[in-house]
Amino acid sequence: MRYYTSDWHFFHKHIIRYCNRPFTSEKQMRNKIIDNYNKTVGKSDSCFIIGDVAMLGTSQWEHLKGIIQKLNGTKHLIFGNHDEFKWQRYVDIGFTTVHSALWLEDGGLNLVVAHDPSVYCTLDPDTVLLCGHVHTLFKSLPDQKVVNVGVDQWDFFPINIDQIRKELNI
Numbered sequence: 001m002r003y004y005t006s007d008w009h010f011f012h013k014h015i016i017r018y019c020n021r022p023f024t025s026e027k028q029m030r031n032k033i034i035d036n037y038n039k040t041v042g043k044s045d046s047c048f049i050i051g052d053v054a055m056l057g058t059s060q061w062e063h064l065k066g067i068i069q070k071l072n073g074t075k076h077l078i079f080g081n082h083d084e085f086k087w088q089r090y091v092d093i094g095f096t097t098v099h100s101a102l103w104l105e106d107g108g109l110n111l112v113v114a115h116d117p118s119v120y121c122t123l124d125p126d127t128v129l130l131c132g133h134v135h136t137l138f139k140s141l142p143d144q145k146v147v148n149v150g151v152d153q154w155d156f157f158p159i160n161i162d163q164i165r166k167e168l169n170i
Contacts, residue, residue: 001042001045001046001160002045002046002047002048002106002160002161003040003041003045003046003047003048003073003158003159003160004047004048004050004113004130004149004158004159004160004164005037005047005048005049005050005149005150005151005154005157005158005159006049006050006051006052006080006115006131006132006133006148006149006150006151007051007052007080007132007133007135007150007151007152008030008033008049008052008053008054008151009052009054009055009082010026010030010033010053010054010055010056010064010067011026011030011054011055011056011060011063011064012026012054012055012082013025013026015029015055016029018135019135019136019152020136021152029156030067032156033151033156034067034070034071036155036156036157036158037071037072037157037158038070038071038072039157040157040158041071041072041073041158042072042073043072043073044073045072045073045074046073046074046075046076047071047073047074047075047076047158048076048078048102048113048130049075049076049077049078049095050078050080050113050114050115050130050131050132050149050150051077051078051079051080051081051082051083051115051116051132051133052080052081052082052083052115052132052133053068053077053080053082053083054082054083055082061089061093064093065092065093065094068093068094068095069093069094071094074096075094075095075096076095076096076097076098076099076102077090077095077097077098077099078098078099078100078101078102078113078114078115079098079099079100079115080115080116080132080133081115081116081133099113100114101113101114101119102114103127106161107161107162107165109128109161109164109165109170110124110126110127110128111127111128111129111130112127112128112129112130113129113130113131114129114130114131115131115132115133116131116133117129117131117133117134117146117148119131125145127145128145128146128147128164128168129144129145129146129147130147130149130164131146131147131148131149132148132149132150133150134148134150135150135152136152136153139153139167140167140168142167142168142169145168145170147164147167147168149164
């Protein structure tokens with residue numbers, strides 16, 4: 001099974017306040033996201049992390065590597081605006097692929113996965129856009145076939161194609 005998630009913002013202590021996340025510390029938030037991920041994504045599954053994995057400097061790099069390597073499944077990164085290192089560095093810590101955007105099919109739906117939903121203006125009307133970046137601005141825009149897969153909208157869990165279909169009523 002494939003899963004989708006976004007906007008973890010590991011090591012970003014202010015994101016709790018900015019997005020009104022229900023945590024008292026960045027560590028508590030990080031542990032909840034990791035726990036929810038591993039409860040959902042199995043070892044033979046794939047997950048597309050659609051940007052903003054972490055806001056970190058080089059001092060946290062090894063810590064992030066340890067986290068990514070403990071996550072279940074095959075992990076694919078779609079760059080977000082806070083994913084600042086070169087693609088090879090993300091591969092070195094455990095992502096199988098790294099993209100700026102990605103077109104794929106899942107469960108009979110044509111998908112574009114891109115961090116920033118402003119890419120939508122160029123999409124085919126039969127394509128579903130999975131995005132992040134907007135945090136609490138919206139969960140979905142069903143008429144435009146856009147779903148925000150960010151953790152702020154999905155109780156800090158990754159989601160699958162069945163949840164996407166249900167959200168869009170398709």
